[in-house]
Amino acid sequence: MxxxxxxxxxxxxxxxxxxxxxxxxxxxxxxxxxxxxxxxxxxxxxxxxxxxxxxxxxxxxxxxxxxxxxxxxxxxxxxxxxxxxxxxxxxxxxxxxxxxxxxxxxxxxxxxxxxxxxxxxxxxxxxxxxxxxxxxxxxxxxxxxxxxxxxxxxxxxxxxxxxLICEQNLFNEREQWQANPKNKMGLFNQLGLSGINIDDSVISVFSYETPALTALMAQWQTSPKPIHALIPKGRSLSSLASFFTCDVSDLMPGQQFIFGNLTLHILPMTDQTGFDRLLWSCDFNIVRGEDSFLRAQWAAKPFIWHIYPQEDDYHLVKLEAFMKIYCDNLAAEISTAWCEVNLAFNQGDQHAVVNYWSQLNSVILPLQQHAINWPNNALNxxxxxxxxxxxxxxx
Known part of the structure; x- marks a missing residue:
């Protein structure tokens, strides 16, 4: 004692x-x-x-x-x-x-x-x-x-x-980072991610297990533009066991796998500063929980929030509440596509998530601008x- x-x-x-x-x-x-x-x-x-x-x-x-x-x-x-x-x-x-x-x-x-x-x-x-x-x-x-x-x-x-947790100089640091493409390319190189060209689409994935992720990966294989999915070992990768001939537990950071026009990269774990920079460097982020969810917002990039599942689907109530404020001033076609892809991902609806992801691509430019404007509004x-x-x- x-x-x-x-x-x-x-x-x-x-x-x-x-x-x-x-x-x-x-x-x-x-x-x-x-x-x-x-x-x-x-x-x-x-x-x-x-x-x-x-x-x-x-x-x-x-x-x-x-x-x-x-x-x-x-x-x-x-x-x-x-x-x-x-x-x-x-x-x-x-x-x-x-x-x-x-x-x-x-x-x-x-x-x-x-x-x-x-x-x-x-x-x-x-x-x-x-x-x-x-x-x-x-x-x-x-x-x-x-x-x-x-x-x-x-x-x-x-x-x-x-x-909301936000360091005083965070937004300035992010803007300086995103202003120079050499920063993201240097980060990808530092993380051992090869074969990424500056104009390729890069998506970070830090989700819970869900068949919706498997469906999106299958769709990304046929993308007209190269897509790189960056995934650490853990719960996201467990959803993708069918993509590999080996056990996912045997995968190692730095490995990459090509499926059509999709390249899947195994990420090393990083500290919080490194994780922020990763989110700043990607075109789209799939995140989970609370900390990553907020950092995805501060990254000023479009995202999917995979909220922690709760009994009686109460997590969907929380998701709906956030989507309501996030989409408050968005045009209907943009907010509908973004909300529906988030709902489908959280419900594990493979057909719907693919359908609404396609719709999301058609409104990605105004969604990107909204993601840039959102952090200052949210910080209040x-x-x-x-x-x-x-x-x-x-x-």
Whole structure:
């Protein structure tokens, strides 16, 4: 059992995260921790229960060390119970209802008996959603049995919510990157992707398993223009087992396979900066979850969002809510094609996804322009970290 300090809070923030679906939750919390440290000079302790999965997006991380520092963030192995001496920070963030360790709850409850200035501010960072009910729930407190208040912080797409994760200089960096085609060609070369010409269509794929992906791949083989599909090992590739004579688990980064006018490239895993640049460099991105979904929007390129499946198809409600705001000012023929291809992909409808992909190609130029305009509109003048810091100050 570790010791705890109950007399005061330290001048840092604690963020607790359990790794779900390998990269989604940790992707969001790692970006937030880095931004708080870099832009607001906040000392951040990031507690993570699965450093091995975390290391896939932070390759220099050592999964066996209990404590290490990257990008100014203290990263701790979160074992349950905690086996590291714990002192509460000014703010304690429970990412995505991950359930704080008992020792941490005990510290919060004990400090609750102290003067208000010594009580940590306890937040639950929720998942991103475009649903209408988020506006009314963002920022609400929940009083725990001990009398301690936990506040619910909801990311979102309007000024009534907690905003969206976006680093201050991200859009400038993206524009500079996309202004020079040599950047994307250099990245493809760095990733070991050969045979891509500057005018070829390049599509990144980071989805869950779905027969819709198999159908699209079959269609892309007959494309009049060369298409390169960039796919890392994992769940997307598992959908394509029928394309290979070997087991997909035996495939290696750097390998490529040609099927008609489609070349399928096996991607190596990359860190978050590399993933952003990959999305910036492709013509179309298929993404999943929350972190990749938002980064695809910031890439200013057309995309498909493969949302995490939920019981009773509730994920489709979330998808519909986002599509409604994304297509708010789009012409009907553009919004219909984009919405239907997203729905078909999420429903695994092979016939429909092929049909609507063809329709999408006919409106791709105005869709590309919409993708360029969208990020500034979605950001609503303030990113999540800025709103979060202000939220804590105001409270």
């Amino acid at each position: 570790t010791t705890t300090h109950l007399t005061q809070v330290a001048k840092h923030w604690d963020i607790f995260c359990t790794v779900v679906d390998n990269y989604g939750d940790i992707g969001v919390t790692w970006r937030l921790a880095k931004q708080l440290a870099a832009e607001y000079h906040i000392a951040v302790n990031l507690w993570v229960d699965d450093l091995n999965s975390f290391s896939h997006i932070l390759p220099s991380l050592n999964p066996v060390l209990q404590q290490q520092i990257f990008n100014g963030v203290n990263i701790f192995q979160w074992n349950n119970p905690l086996d590291i001496d714990y002192q509460a920070g000014e703010v304690i963030i429970e990412a995505f209802a991950c359930e704080l360790p008992k020792q941490v709850k005990y510290v919060i409850e004990q400090l609750h008996q102290q003067p208000q200035s010594l009580v940590p501010y306890w937040l639950n960072l929720e998942y991103l959603s475009a649903e209408d009910w988020v506006d009314g729930c963002h920022g609400l407190p929940s009083t725990q049995p001990s009398g301690v208040k936990k506040w619910f912080y909801f990311p979102g797409f309007n000024q009534k919510t907690g905003g 003048d303030a990113d999540l970290a800025s709103r979060l810091v202000q939220f804590v100050k105001n409270s």
